[in-house]
């Protein structure tokens with residue numbers, strides 16, 4: 001997803017170096033081009049490049065000595081292809097200003113027609129360029145007045161940073177529905193503007209998260225915040241100490257493999273301090289007002305996208321089965337248009353690793369409008385989703401760099417298991433078999449490690465099956481939802497058309513897809529439906545379909561004698577099995593993609609944080 005980095009204030013070092021370093025820290029979000037603009041002796045200098053930030057770096061060497069107000073951007077293409085002219089920053093026809101933008105301008109086409117009628121020449125296919133020309137069109141030498149007028153014309157979501165050659169040391173920024181952070185480095189006197197805290201260099205900052213429609217004017221003497229009517233708004237700083245976390249792969253070939261192996265540690269950290277083993281209690285320290293609200297909850301809606309939606313599916317099932325409160329998982333982009341039954345007695349749980357997914361944030365805003373209480377689970381401190389929520393809990397998975405989510409998913413599940421157990425505790429005043437549940441959760445890290453130790457077995461199966469281009473995933477109950485997630489893993493890094501169905505559903509249509517060229521991955525972990533799922537496997541085998549079965553050690557597979565099998569030697573509560581089965585199939589997807597030689601950490605067309613709808 002797109003990323004913004006800008007610098008103003010008393011600039012102490014090369015602004016180009018700072019911008020390039022900031023863009024490199026934003027690479028994990030996914031992008032396809034980048035660019036920088038700055039003011040040099042009264043002129044706008046602008047350099048753009050398709051591909052990696054390092055190709056941009058090679059093209060700005062001549063600007064490295066400057067300490068000038070600068071804006072920089074990584075672009076993930078929405079409107080217009082991946083070509084240099086579509087990269088940001090964008091300029092007006094007279095090259096008086098340059099501007100970068102995150103988000104989507106929904107009325108860009110009407111505005112483009114209006115501007116063309118007024119003689120504007122467009123260079124790119126982007127919606128962003130419209131903002132640059134609109135700024136120029138309304139410019140009356142007062143940046144604040146101009147941006148206010150531009151603001152009023154825009155429909156859609158945006159975070160914008162702009163420089164103008166009449167105001168050589170000034171950066172003007174605004175936002176709506178997209179994050180934009182001001183970070184004041186008091187020691188150096190520099191002021192950074194960014195869409196993502198991860199872009200900041202190591203140091204101590206006073207930060208301000210801009211609210212929607214606010215405008216900030218920044219130069220070497222001022223940092224001024226205005227509301228949408230142009231009235232000065234007091235700055236409320238939050239201190240932030242940035243420690244450079246080493247985003248390196250260590251001994252691993254890929255971030256995804258590293259993060260798969262970090263899952264035991266991530267689970268331990270997410271679990272730490274959140275239970276009392278002696279008294280068999282969960283200790284999430286939920287706020288008093290949540291505990292007062294909870295008895296009024298009549299239903300629970302869990303909302304997410306992609307992998308986070310799959311976590312929602314597993315936990316909705318567990319809540320209904322264990323706490324006996326109606327619970328449903330919703331795809332965020334669907335929820336927000338659904339005239340559902342959300343009301344003041346609904347608890348909405350938003351799940352998002354990045355905390356910036358536009359669809360999820362949009363759905364939570366809609367739920368809030370319908371008077372629901374919002375609880376979010378996220379992995380990123382200070383992320384936008386927290387500001388949308390009444391309550392929140394953090395997973396402790398650490399930064400997840402690979403686009404393909406692994407440790408964040410299993411950490412989400414762990415935290416949501418704890419939350420569900422605490423719901424039971426609040427409802428009944430105690431946690432039935434609390435010690436057993438806590439012991440089960442505490443063994444998860446070592447059980448994951450035992451799966452990881454058998455990764456060569458999984459790699460061998462991947463080598464023998466990577467040629468299949470039709471792969472079905474089947475399961476029942478918890479195993480079906482786990483299969484949904486595992487199928488997504490395979491899709492997004494191996495690019496194989498993989499489908500997932502409840503095992504009992506095959507004979508109602510999908511079985512027509514099965515032949516000797518089909519591989520079916522059968523998740524057999526749900527004991528109560530093991531026999532039935534074996535029958536489904538035999539229906540597939542009767543049509544010459546190949547089988548890769550994942551089962552528990554005590555489950556006898558002789559009846560189906562699968563072509564490939566992996567046994568998980570554990571005895572653990574059924575609802576917790578999705579974590580272990582997911583690790584097996586994360587590794588499987590990784591090794592299949594490795595056989596295919598794909599760019600596993602940066603899969604084609606995908607981004608780490610999808611901040612557009």
Ligand code: AGP
Pocket residue numbers: 305306307308351352353354355356357360403404405406492607608609610
């Ligand atoms: C996961 O492997 C995918 N990269 C993707 O589906 C992701 O889970 C989804 O975009 C939601 O992201 P979030 O958890 O940051 O909201």
